[in-house]
Amino acid sequence: MQLVSVLKNVLTSTRSSYRLLSPAVRLMASARRISVVHIPDTDSEYPHLEYAILDRKTPHRYVDLYHTWTPVHLRGQGLAAHLADAAFSHFKGWRIRVSCTYLQAYARKRPHLDYVPV
Numbered sequence: 001m002q003l004v005s006v007l008k009n010v011l012t013s014t015r016s017s018y019r020l021l022s023p024a025v026r027l028m029a030s031a032r033r034i035s036v037v038h039i040p041d042t043d044s045e046y047p048h049l050e051y052a053i054l055d056r057k058t059p060h061r062y063v064d065l066y067h068t069w070t071p072v073h074l075r076g077q078g079l080a081a082h083l084a085d086a087a088f089s090h091f092k093g094w095r096i097r098v099s100c101t102y103l104q105a106y107a108r109k110r111p112h113l114d115y116v117p118v
Helices: 003-007 079-090 101-108
Strands: 019-022 025-028 033-036 048-055 062-069 095-098
Touching (some): 033 079, 048 079, 062 079, 079 101, 095 101
Antiparallel strands (some): 019 025, 025 033, 033 048, 048 062
């Protein structure tokens, strides 16, 4: 069974420091990070996507998605794409700058995404 399938069934706590974007992905606003929730039998580093809020003014809210990371032993299972899906969904309606090379390639393959190329 692929790890992404397992993650969809993971239960998480309801701490107020983050909110779930999907059953397997959480937004940690204070850390400016979107990460996969607990993965059983792994070390403390989880796949994550980091972002910076460049401008909060309405209607021109602007965010930079600048880094994704997946531990070597978890690569190739679609986790970074899962994080990217969550990020683009969460920031829908924002101006999105994509400076992470993985996310640039991800966005180029999905012409429906609205983003600002670097």
